[in-house]
Amino acid sequence: MKTFKSILITTILFLTTSIYLTCYAALITPNATTYSLAPMLKLVLPSVVNISVHGEAPITPNPSPKKRLKNSDEENDNQEPMGPQKFDSFGSGVIVNADHGYILTNAHLVKDTQMIMVTLSDSRRLRAKVVGFDVPSDIAIIQINTKYLTAIPFGDSDKLKVGDFVAAIGNPFGLQQTVTSGVVSGLERANLGIEGYENFIQTDAPINPGNSGGALVNMQGELIGINTAILSSGASGANIGIGFAIPSNMAKSVMEQLIQYGKVERGMLGVIVQNITPALANAMNLKNSDGALVSQVLPNSPAEKAGLKTKDVILRLNGKPIHSAVQVSNNISLLRIGSDVELDLQRDEKTFTVKATITDPNKIKIAATENSKQLLTGLQLRNFNQLINNKQEQGVEVLHVEDTCIGFSSGLRPGDLIVSAANQPIHNIEELQKIAAANTQRMLLEIKHGMNGNFFLVLEE
Structure with missing residues (x-):
């Protein structure tokens, strides 16, 4: 019996050791599967650049209050400027067109600059010019004149889901080629106190000063966002794991207008919408809170001409499902004057589709x-x-x-x-x-x- 126990114990120890050695061997075997971002990043990193700027900020007659939500290149300074202030700042950018040297970045980084210098991943340093910028979306395009550039492919930010793995790439604190990783923590974040159109991707991938304009990429190495702002902890300005990025689809739409026209011309549908709360959905006999409720139709507007009425529910806009009021305003803001929009509506218990043509806001009497x-x-x-x-x-x-x-x-x-x-x-x-x-x-x-x-x-x- 003792011999049997000894054999059994020896056998168990042998099997345990064999399993351990087999697992260890798998870890060090060259052909073993490893979980690493390195192969993807090898392709992406050459597309991300360092941007340093020199300029003079104009006097702000009515400065907005200091914010806990900060642009990710904003200095932690509690002093309000008393007049024009010279500054040197740094941030990031993403090469989106190698043939023409176009670089996508944030408007707040380059809008008041006198000189912009771009440092590439291979240490080449070049002067850049501003092609155009759009303050409401915080998107800008700058351009450099050189060869042998690598552009990043665009991903579809509309396909993002909460929990998707992402990597943030930029130049925090002036350090080059810094990568952090995390997940998509939230989508369509709005009402954050940032000027302009708010439709942010929220991520817990650490974003720090100098990351503004950098890339947020998916695991396929596609650009799905432009890093823009962080939620900081009071006066310290420390990152607390809440960062925000502009969705790539919005950035791409603005970019195309800036390259073609030098500016973004926003049209108007002429409809005012609001979110549908559970209480509203119940009172209006709606199945759920999806969509955006029409609370006002402006006279002489494309919406009125298309037949929209108060209490209509916008379910889809150009084929995209609508879940909130901010989606409607953000999507309309990306449409140029004269472009068509298709709306799937629900009125009472009937669903139908209408088409409207976006018009110049100045032509609508509000x-x-x-x-x-x-x-x-x-x-x-x-x-x-x-x-x-x-x-x-x-x-x-x-x-x-x-x-x-x-x-x-x-x-x-x-x-x-x-x-x-x-x-x-x-x-x-x-x-x-x-x-x-x-x-x-x-x-x-x-x-x-x-x-x-x-x-x-x-x-x-």
């Missing part, structure tokens, strides 16, 4: 600003009354700001919520118009924007 004084000219507004974090929020929401109007030069941006004017609470557009009529030269506004809290700015003729 009821919200009719008869208003000069200070409100060029603004598209709507009444806002929603329950947010168990608190009823009321005011007037800014939907569109013409870049030539007083509101734009004063700092008003889409997504701003006007909660007071001339030190008087604002609950609707009519109240705002009355106050504007009594304050034709100057008007103090209190603004709420996303997570930034409240701040003040002055509309002044």
